[in-house]
Amino acid sequence: MYLSFFPILRRVTRTLRNQVDEIEHKAYYDDLTDLPNRVLFHERCEVALLDAKNNRTQFAVLLIDLDRFKDVNDTLGHASGDRLLQALAAELPAQMRRGDTVARLGGDEFAILALEITDPSAVLALAEKLRELFARAREVDGVEVEVDASIGIALFPDHGAGAATLVRRADVAMYRSKEVHTPSLYDDEHDDNSPARLSLVAELHRAISDHKLTVNYQSQHDPKTGELRGVEALVRWQHPERGPLMPDEFIPLAEHTGLIRELTGYVLDVSLRQWREWREAGMMLSVAVNISPRDLLDPQFPDEVEDA
Numbered sequence: 001m002y003l004s005f006f007p008i009l010r011r012v013t014r015t016l017r018n019q020v021d022e023i024e025h026k027a028y029y030d031d032l033t034d035l036p037n038r039v040l041f042h043e044r045c046e047v048a049l050l051d052a053k054n055n056r057t058q059f060a061v062l063l064i065d066l067d068r069f070k071d072v073n074d075t076l077g078h079a080s081g082d083r084l085l086q087a088l089a090a091e092l093p094a095q096m097r098r099g100d101t102v103a104r105l106g107g108d109e110f111a112i113l114a115l116e117i118t119d120p121s122a123v124l125a126l127a128e129k130l131r132e133l134f135a136r137a138r139e140v141d142g143v144e145v146e147v148d149a150s151i152g153i154a155l156f157p158d159h160g161a162g163a164a165t166l167v168r169r170a171d172v173a174m175y176r177s178k179e180v181h182t183p184s185l186y187d188d189e190h191d192d193n194s195p196a197r198l199s200l201v202a203e204l205h206r207a208i209s210d211h212k213l214t215v216n217y218q219s220q221h222d223p224k225t226g227e228l229r230g231v232e233a234l235v236r237w238q239h240p241e242r243g244p245l246m247p248d249e250f251i252p253l254a255e256h257t258g259l260i261r262e263l264t265g266y267v268l269d270v271s272l273r274q275w276r277e278w279r280e281a282g283m284m285l286s287v288a289v290n291i292s293p294r295d296l297l298d299p300q301f302p303d304e305v306e307d308a
Contacts, residue, residue, distance in 0.1 A: 131183060173187070208263055
């Protein structure tokens with residue numbers, strides 16, 4: 001009698017083991033692509049951290065976000081978008097080395113853990129190769145489609161000592177990649193939450209308040225006669241530690257943090273004061289001042305210009 005139970009017990013044990021394996025697989029792998037999911041990716045990042053610290057090696061976290069993927073979903077439907085994701089997921093692992101991890105974090109976002117990196121330029125080369133892979137035309141449901149990829153990179157230990165920090169900073173770099181249309185390494189200058197950026201915001205505020213910014217004037221001539229017709233006001237910042245900073249290094253920061261109103265007001269005040277001095281000296285020149293779109297959308301801005 002007991003012997004007859006053994007085959008039943010074996011079948012039950014096998015069924016339970018299969019169910020446990022299936023549950024574990026679902027917990028760690030993406031349903032659509034069968035790539036590692038966000039949970040497993042973070043666990044492998046933690047393991048890579050321990051290995052890298054023990055062996056004094058570097059590794060890279062790459063975050064990839066597809067551009068124009070929404071167009072595929074909107075035009076062909078989500079089922080076609082899923083098939084495109086599956087095709088890309090099948091091609092990605094072949095581009096990586098043994099031991100590296102390719103994961104799907106969700107939606108149209110992928111992540112890569114590249115181990116034992118010796119040179120940042122090698123990671124950038126890898127990212128460019130992946131970007132070219134994504135950009136290849138593919139046929140989906142009889143329609144040829146093309147997508148692009150924005151790729152952000154964070155390196156251990158240069159850009160963080162923890163898995164969560166590295167992923168977040170790779171995400172910052174990925175959004176920078178969307179702006180410059182090329183794979184980007186993390187740079188704290190583009191991180192709103194970095195100490196360096198927060199410090200620069202405070203320094204810019206102080207520079208405006210203390211009148212430490214300078215306004216230079218670029219001449220504008222009549223293209224036919226060469227006659228001087230006016231000037232364009234250009235703001236410059238001689239930072240006490242970083243040296244001369246160009247407008248594209250601090251104006252986007254001012255726009256993002258709300259300092260743009262103070263900055264615009266400062267440049268207008270200085271420019272109009274100079275314009276009055278020229279007129280009193282008999283120089284009838286126009287002065288052009290660059291205005292932020294945020295200022296133009298403010299209904300109170302015309303009154304502030306008039307008051308200036």
